[in-house]
Amino acid sequence: MHYVAPTTVGEACSLLADNPGSRVFAGATDLVPQMRTGRLEPSVMVDLKRIDRLMSVSHADGRWTIGAATPASDLTHNAAFTAMHPGISEGAGLIGSDQIQNRSSLGGNLCNGSPAADSVPGMIAAGARAVIAGAGGERTIPVADVVTGPGQTSLAADEFIVEFEIDDPAANTGDAYLRMIPRTEMDIAVVGAAVRLTMDGDTVSAAGVVLGAVAPTAVRVPAAEAALVGSSLDDDTLAAVAAAASAACNPIDDKRGTIEYRTQVAGVLAKRAAVIAAERAQNGA
Amino acid sequence: MTATENPTNYKWVGTRPIRHDGFDKVVGKARFGADLNLPGQLHGAFVRSPHAHARIVSIDTSAAEAMPGVKAVVTGDDFPALDPTHPNYDTAVNCMARGEAFYHGHAVAAVAATTKAEAKAAAAAVEVEYEVLPAVLSIADSMADGAPLANPNNHTKFAPPGDPSNLATITNLARGDVDQAMADADVVVEMGFDCAHVHQGYIEPHACVVDYGDGKANVWCSSQGHFRVRSMTADVLGVDNSKVKVVPAEIGGGFGGKTTIYLEPIAAKLSEKSGKPVKITMTREEVLRGSGPAPSAELRIKIGATKDGELTAIDGWMAYGVGAFSDMAGLIGAMSVASYKFPNLRMETYTALTNTPKSAAYRAPSAPHAAWAIESVVDEIATELGMDPIDLRLKNAAVEGDLTAMGMPHPRVGLVECLEALKASDHYQSVPAEGTSRGMAVGFWFNIGEESSATVNLNEDGTANVITGSPDIGGSRASMALMAAETLGIDVYSITPIVADTESVGFTDVTEGSRATFATGKAVVEACEDLIEQLKARAATIMGVDVGEVAWVDGAAVSPGHGGGEGGDPLTLAQITAQAKRTGGPLTATASLNAAGAGPSFAVHCADLKVDEETGEIEIVRYTAVQDAGTAIHPSYVEGQMQGGSVQGIGWALNEEYIYNADGAMENASFLDYRIPVASDLPLIETIIVEVPNPAHPYGVRGVGETGIVPPMATIGNAVKAATGVRMTSLPMSPPKVLKRLNER
């Protein structure tokens, strides 16, 4: 097994193209545990953290550009980003622990392909895009289209994510991410829910609702979004949001939670996240 | 916080010196099981059964032996076949299967190679052919008519010889007339409960290095008792005890789980075969799959009471699932029923075998299960009668002379004092915070004595080395030093407490049953008392007086009217040791004993908690543990034991459980999914030490290590009932289970 640390996107692309079985990594907080248990044995480990473009956070032209290998703590400690996208920041801030967040990246969280990844629902709710590099050049796709199933992505073997683009939200927008774990930290989401709302006075004018850990990939819940838009988050609306969220679940029964439990709690978290998102939208986050 | 600390104004006992082994532990110099490396050592790896129950048709090690770096491979055939009635037969078979694998994870073969990676690769290349046998995976399956045998070598203990059985013990206890008492009772509550297997969760995985040479196995390992490692290893190898030497490493937690062995004889045999030292360390996954969890349990408890709160009868049925080998869990469960007077009692208990890992001790083994059920039912009775739960318990609390379920009279015990201390506490006197509800429960553990030895050597400069054979698992070095300092009358820091190997100190039983400070402490005190007699005799020689005229006061010999050293001052211990050469040579003493009179320890816990009724999550916001320590030799370590037991019990109550799939494989064999509590899950565990001295110990010590794990499950269950009206009857009370019950409400 070899380790390489290219310093340009092009170099990384050639390494991937030239070495079948090679693997990019950022924090390696998913990769190393998977190698330890023998699930993965990359031929070449391509470290993305030496490429400047993958290690930066910037704000220009009405959008944030976040290097795909940037540690989560660079986002959670970025006050301007957190003020604008508190839900994404709090999702990233739930990953593991301080030590993990000093290594773990949004690119890794997404491309590991876990349905329970904590930063993913918030990014999808924000309409974030992934800029992907490969031997054939760069392309940009919605984050929602990257993961296709547990551990699977739409990326070709020689592709990787360079950065994420997140547009600045419309005025009076707020987002929130909640997850259920049986402990208070160091656990994997049994259910996750991100909600992003734009408010017009007391009325919701736009909504995004995305669930994690309740289906093979993170799922948007259009029925919950439809229930929210035009409402003022009265009890009936929240009940409808909860019901729609539960209905969108297609979870598994496993050691982390039952189908019944995940389905019910997805509704609870969706409605609770909606309330927080609305408060943030109205109070300027 | 302590209620009546230091009652007799001891100088050292009851103080909180910095532990003698603290510096090494803080700076990382202390050497734990995996820290020793010997030149040329090999690394061992196991082949483990992928089936819960299977006949081993054949094992082909030839491919593994041909792999790079491989120096030795062993299977069950490399070990002597012990007679099935040998006391360590099960241990031997658990260390390495012989012809039949009894659980998923059971060791079937092992490899030693130059590197860990080579050993792992070679282990994967060992070819084992299995014939899968029917597996018994639950207590109900085990006890069902016509159930397949989990282990054909098991026979019911204390029963007339007969066919093999899935039951290891059947215990029937009775007194009074339970049926009549139930018929006469004003209130009768009956409920069924169950508990999943839980693991001790010690942070340090099992580890050892064994260097076999000249017909002798030299073992370095961390354990709760190196003399037991010696005898078990010797038996599994089929050699005399003297052919095994065990050097104790520091121990990173055991909680009962390191009172047995898994690795040492295997490493010894690999070392013998390869001619090199062999090191084996378990991974966390191996610890969970291949070492011993606490039993699972199914329980049914019925209690009758009069309307003024007298508990008149208990009728109990308790079955413990202990894994694939004989165990006494059911009998010990019966022994743990001892908190209330219960004039009428019937207890039927069973120890049932299942094809899961062999149970090991876990803090007050079997008592937490029983207390969870009984204390939940007692709480129901308090609610039905509209009585304060402490008052109900005070009315029925066992005192000296009352009988345990086994019919043994209690010695002086402190349950009433513990209940009163909780009742008077700031916690119980406060109103639960907004949105929180309160529960409390009682726990009991009998504690044990057993054999201990201690040698105390006085040095020329008046310091002392206190040498024992009790591994220091909870601060016992500091406690030994405190008791020696108190007895001799010298500074606690002038004492060096040492845990010595099996060839450097007299036989000492395992650190278990909360016995080290009690029994080994008693040996230390007796050795110090012997030294005082010797010191007085030396002083008499120096002073030129009769020994009968010398007294020992505050660490010095005094002889009123005769003066001591120059100027007539008392002769200090250091002055006497400085003159040892001319008064008869070095001053040393050894005491050995089989300690009688272990003092039972009661605990009473109280929790305030919140239940999120939409997600089933439980958040504990305040927790107080009260416990009778007899005398707290080092109060910080007593509090540490109380807090540690509470936290492990809270984990057991909330989320910890072995999750098995339909084939009997553990699905959550990692600390990610076997959910022990993390620090942020817990409030400060407040402690109140009660001191009702144990008359059978020179300083009044009762063991304190175990009782703390007994009350938390019912304490939390009772608070959940108060919060939601739902009585949880299945452990753990994990969010999915709680939410399900809330939905059904």
Ligand SMILES: Cc1cc2nc3c(=O)[nH]c(=O)nc-3n(C[C@H](O)[C@H](O)[C@H](O)COP(=O)(O)OP(=O)(O)OC[C@H]3O[C@@H](n4cnc5c(N)ncnc54)[C@H](O)[C@@H]3O)c2cc1C
């Ligand atoms: C103790 C612990 C606790 C954890 N807790 C959480 C938690 O609470 N919530 C949570 O969501 N996760 C958790 N995780 C998982 C992990 O930390 C996160 O998924 C993290 O965000 C992964 O980022 P990384 O940079 O370390 O990924 P890596 O391990 O470096 O990579 C993960 C995968 O993504 C691929 N990859 C990485 N970067 C790119 C890229 N730019 N383009 C294409 N593919 C890429 C890699 O090839 C690999 O397959 C935890 C992990 C640990 C060890």
